[in-house]
Amino acid sequence: MHRRRFLRSAGATALALPAHAALASALARADAGAAVASAPATRAPFASPPPLAPIRASSDRIVALTVCLRPFRPQGPRIEAERVGRRTLIHCYGHGGSGWSLSWGSAARVLALARATGESRLAVVGCGAIGLTCALAAQRAGLRVRIYARELLPDAPSARATGVWSPASRICTSEHATPAFERDWQAMTRASFRSYQSLLGVPGAPVAWRDGYVLSDLPFDAPRAAHDDGEPEYPSLESRLVPDLGPRSTPVADGAHPFPVAHVRRYTQMVFNIAAYSRLLMDEFRLAGGEVVLHEFADAREFARLRERTVVNAAGHGARVLVGDASLVPVRGQIARLVPQPEVDYGLTWLGHNLAVVSRGDGLLVQAQAPGDYGSGDTAPDRAASEAAVARLASLYA
Numbered sequence: 001m002h003r004r005r006f007l008r009s010a011g012a013t014a015l016a017l018p019a020h021a022a023l024a025s026a027l028a029r030a031d032a033g034a035a036v037a038s039a040p041a042t043r044a045p046f047a048s049p050p051p052l053a054p055i056r057a058s059s060d061r062i063v064a065l066t067v068c069l070r071p072f073r074p075q076g077p078r079i080e081a082e083r084v085g086r087r088t089l090i091h092c093y094g095h096g097g098s099g100w101s102l103s104w105g106s107a108a109r110v111l112a113l114a115r116a117t118g119e120s121r122l123a124v125v126g127c128g129a130i131g132l133t134c135a136l137a138a139q140r141a142g143l144r145v146r147i148y149a150r151e152l153l154p155d156a157p158s159a160r161a162t163g164v165w166s167p168a169s170r171i172c173t174s175e176h177a178t179p180a181f182e183r184d185w186q187a188m189t190r191a192s193f194r195s196y197q198s199l200l201g202v203p204g205a206p207v208a209w210r211d212g213y214v215l216s217d218l219p220f221d222a223p224r225a226a227h228d229d230g231e232p233e234y235p236s237l238e239s240r241l242v243p244d245l246g247p248r249s250t251p252v253a254d255g256a257h258p259f260p261v262a263h264v265r266r267y268t269q270m271v272f273n274i275a276a277y278s279r280l281l282m283d284e285f286r287l288a289g290g291e292v293v294l295h296e297f298a299d300a301r302e303f304a305r306l307r308e309r310t311v312v313n314a315a316g317h318g319a320r321v322l323v324g325d326a327s328l329v330p331v332r333g334q335i336a337r338l339v340p341q342p343e344v345d346y347g348l349t350w351l352g353h354n355l356a357v358v359s360r361g362d363g364l365l366v367q368a369q370a371p372g373d374y375g376s377g378d379t380a381p382d383r384a385a386s387e388a389a390v391a392r393l394a395s396l397y398a
């Protein structure tokens with residue numbers, strides 16, 4: 001299996017790879033139990049799962065085509081405080097493909113750094129997933145917070161993300177996954193996961209668990225041809241460090257799914273309905289008295305003019321210019337959104353066919369990677385690439 005490409009795809013992170021071993025041992029335990037406690041002789045069967053609704057995949061149903069740049073740093077996100085004159089500047093940017101997933105855990109670290117200053121007022125520069133979550137966490141802790149940003153959600157780049165639980169997606173390169181990094185990442189991941197559990201079942205379904213299917217022409221453990229997509233090697237942190245977070249994937253037998261492929265596994269993953277979720281966050285911030293100032297900073301020296309003496313830099317990829325961080329690498333991602341189909345309550349990842357689909361309240365997101373995405377700051381949509389991905393999707397329902 002070409003592990004790197006597989007793990008990177010939107011749905012695949014939910015597979016939690018130790019599933020094979022754990023599943024085998026769980027089945028072994030279940031079999032042993034069944035042998036001891038014999039089942040009742042007759043028992044009505046549970047109803048079989050309802051059939052999966054087909055996706056109406058055609059390019060005329062594309063209602064939005066968006067491009068966003070993942071703010072990736074090979075060494076992982078920068079979360080640290082720096083003294084600049086009379087002010088404390090707390091950096092929190094560079095979350096790659098994991099910003100939504102790690103937002104609450106990152107905000108907890110920022111809050112600890114902000115509290116250490118003893119200041120009761122906080123300025124947050126940036127209003128994407130990271131800035132807004134940091135602002136809310138500080139506000140909930142009793143600080144007076146003002147957000148300064150060029151764009152607010154839903155116009156900030158974070159609004160153009162897929163919106164699945166993917167805390168290890170392009171978060172650092174393998175060579176930078178040191179024990180210290182892994183300890184911090186694990187703490188952030190667990191804190192975020194806990195926070196997201198409190199958003200389940202909330203009206204508007206900002207966060208929900210959804211099933212998905214990984215499709216493959218080859219057996220899952222068969223080697224796959226590696227091809228160079230220009231990306232570095234990323235560590236598989238989830239399966240190693242947090243295998244207990246969330247359900248594991250399970251194989252789906254032939255005849256128990258409608259897909260015209262040889263191998264299928266079902267996973268269950270957390271999905272963020274970003275439109276509903278970001279509106280919820282903005283509303284909470286404003287209702288609690290949070291202030292917002294629309295402003296674009298030319299560089300960090302301008303922070304000296306702010307009233308607040310503690311400033312959080314949550315500018316995402318904007319930090320490359322704002323604080324001159326040349327280690328930030330843009331990783332382009334394009335998504336085509338199809339007309340919502342509420343009856344399609346599952347996602348898809350088709351291995352070897354460069355296709356991932358996520359079903360959200362605002363539509364069906366169809367995603368495919370292009371070879372030059374790593375390092376590309378090109379935000380112009382490539383409609384032909386998305387139409388080709390939609391055609392691949394349609395072939396599953398022919």
Ligand SMILES: Cc1cc2nc3c(=O)[nH]c(=O)nc-3n(C[C@H](O)[C@H](O)[C@H](O)COP(=O)(O)OP(=O)(O)OC[C@H]3O[C@@H](n4cnc5c(N)ncnc54)[C@H](O)[C@@H]3O)c2cc1C
Pocket residue numbers: 067068069070071092093094095096097098099100101102125126127128129130131132148149150151152153156157158159160161162163164165166167295296297298314315316317318319322331332333334335
């Ligand atoms: C295609 C794609 C799919 C993704 N899918 C997922 C996913 O499923 N799950 C997940 O967890 N993550 C996902 N991500 C990653 C996630 O979207 C990012 O990690 C996250 O959006 C980063 O948030 P941010 O707040 O740091 O940056 P941004 O959203 O870029 O916010 C930066 C803020 O800073 C402001 N700003 C920047 N420069 C200045 C300036 N000079 N002056 C004033 N304001 C400024 C901006 O206006 C904005 O408000 C995906 C990313 C992409 C591209």
